[in-house]
Amino acid sequence: MQGKTILITGGTGSFGGVMVRHALDRGAAEIRILSRDEEKQDAMRNRLQEPRLVFHIGDVRDPGSVDMAMAGVDMVFHAAALKQVPSCEFFPLEAVRTNVLGSQNVIDSAIRHGVANVVCLSTDKAVLPINAMGMTKALMEKLVQAASRRRNGGGTVVACVRYGNVMYSRGSVIPLFLRQIRAGGPITVTNPDMTRFLLPLSESVALVEYALNNAGPGDVFIKKAPATTIGTLAEAMRRLFGSNAEIRTIGVRHGEKLFETLATADELAGAEETDDYWRLRMDSRELNYASYFSEGRPDVTRFEDYTSHNTRRLDVEGVIALLKSLPEIQAELG
Numbered sequence: 001m002q003g004k005t006i007l008i009t010g011g012t013g014s015f016g017g018v019m020v021r022h023a024l025d026r027g028a029a030e031i032r033i034l035s036r037d038e039e040k041q042d043a044m045r046n047r048l049q050e051p052r053l054v055f056h057i058g059d060v061r062d063p064g065s066v067d068m069a070m071a072g073v074d075m076v077f078h079a080a081a082l083k084q085v086p087s088c089e090f091f092p093l094e095a096v097r098t099n100v101l102g103s104q105n106v107i108d109s110a111i112r113h114g115v116a117n118v119v120c121l122s123t124d125k126a127v128l129p130i131n132a133m134g135m136t137k138a139l140m141e142k143l144v145q146a147a148s149r150r151r152n153g154g155g156t157v158v159a160c161v162r163y164g165n166v167m168y169s170r171g172s173v174i175p176l177f178l179r180q181i182r183a184g185g186p187i188t189v190t191n192p193d194m195t196r197f198l199l200p201l202s203e204s205v206a207l208v209e210y211a212l213n214n215a216g217p218g219d220v221f222i223k224k225a226p227a228t229t230i231g232t233l234a235e236a237m238r239r240l241f242g243s244n245a246e247i248r249t250i251g252v253r254h255g256e257k258l259f260e261t262l263a264t265a266d267e268l269a270g271a272e273e274t275d276d277y278w279r280l281r282m283d284s285r286e287l288n289y290a291s292y293f294s295e296g297r298p299d300v301t302r303f304e305d306y307t308s309h310n311t312r313r314l315d316v317e318g319v320i321a322l323l324k325s326l327p328e329i330q331a332e333l334g
């Protein structure tokens with residue numbers, strides 16, 4: 001990132017906040033934020049007081065505003081998205097407009113402007129998707145791969161990262177549980193046996209940087225992560241903040257799964273593994289169905305899906321230790 005011009009779409013969100021600091025530390029020459037909300041931009045501008053930070057009001061749905069922000073950019077982190085599961089269930093076309101068509105606008109603009117690298121942020125909910133948010137993110141991954149095939153591996157490298165629940169991200173369950181504890185309860189648990197992967201925000205930034213440095217066209221990068229049940233998370237929060245608030249089961253929300261899948265057996269069969277990461281290679285075969293029947297993939301059965309049910313499971317103590325490592329929780333504990 002040293003000396004580079006970086007564009008972060010949706011850059012005023014949780015990810016953007018941490019990535020901006022990281023890129024500044026790494027010596028970025030200019031960081032552009034493309035987002036819709038002038039108030040959030042103003043808050044970030046005042047908080048950081050940083051001349052290398054340049055704000056663009058715009059929307060990934062509007063190709064013109066994307067082009068304006070893209071000129072002269074070296075690398076793009078595409079974080080703009082509709083990401084709340086329930087709201088996307090009620091407004092699926094809005095999710096298509098932002099997550100699918102908006103992503104295509106970003107990819108097209110980056111290729112047209114000769115940007116070196118684009119990293120698109122995807123989610124475990126894009127794997128075997130059942131809700132509109134996940135389905136539109138799955139389509140975003142397909143758009144990345146289609147663009148990568150068309151480029152025949154040259155020019156702009158467009159890749160994805162996929163991760164599970166980012167701990168303490170805006171609008172997510174951990175800050176909600178904390179607000180409920182502060183208010184004396186109840187702590188509302190949808191289903192205590194539901195599991196989710198847990199990823200500190202700092203690790204999601206590290207994953208994006210890893211993808212930036214290692215991506216080939218159309219790759220998807222995954223960070224191995226532990227998981228926990230939501231019942232365990234609620235209990236860990238209660239103990240950490242010395243609360244005896246009631247834990248109340250409220251039932252699952254629209255479009256929710258009991259567990260999430262970060263990668264399927266099929267994907268893992270062709271993947272490269274390191275200690276911390278999986279790199280899923282794009283299936284770069286030609287659209288030539290003759291070869292599909294003569295070149296099967298016998299290795300698929302050696303793997304099983306990588307899910308929040310079968311990954312390393314944290315108990316209450318494990319979750320408390322992870323929570324204590326988060327700067328936001330440290331600030332709350334004082």
Ligand SMILES: O=c1ccn([C@@H]2O[C@H](COP(=O)(O)OP(=O)(O)O[C@H]3O[C@H](CO)[C@@H](O)[C@H](O)[C@H]3O)[C@@H](O)[C@H]2O)c(=O)[nH]1
Nearest residue numbers: 083084085123124125164165172173188189190191194230
């Ligand atoms: O009052 C509540 C609200 C949520 N949950 C549960 O807490 C977990 C996490 O919920 P939440 O923090 O709302 O996140 P998700 O709906 O899992 O989605 C988040 O995590 C995804 C990755 O899996 C990202 O892609 C999404 O953008 C992000 O909103 C889920 O099991 C919920 O059922 C509760 O138990 N009680």
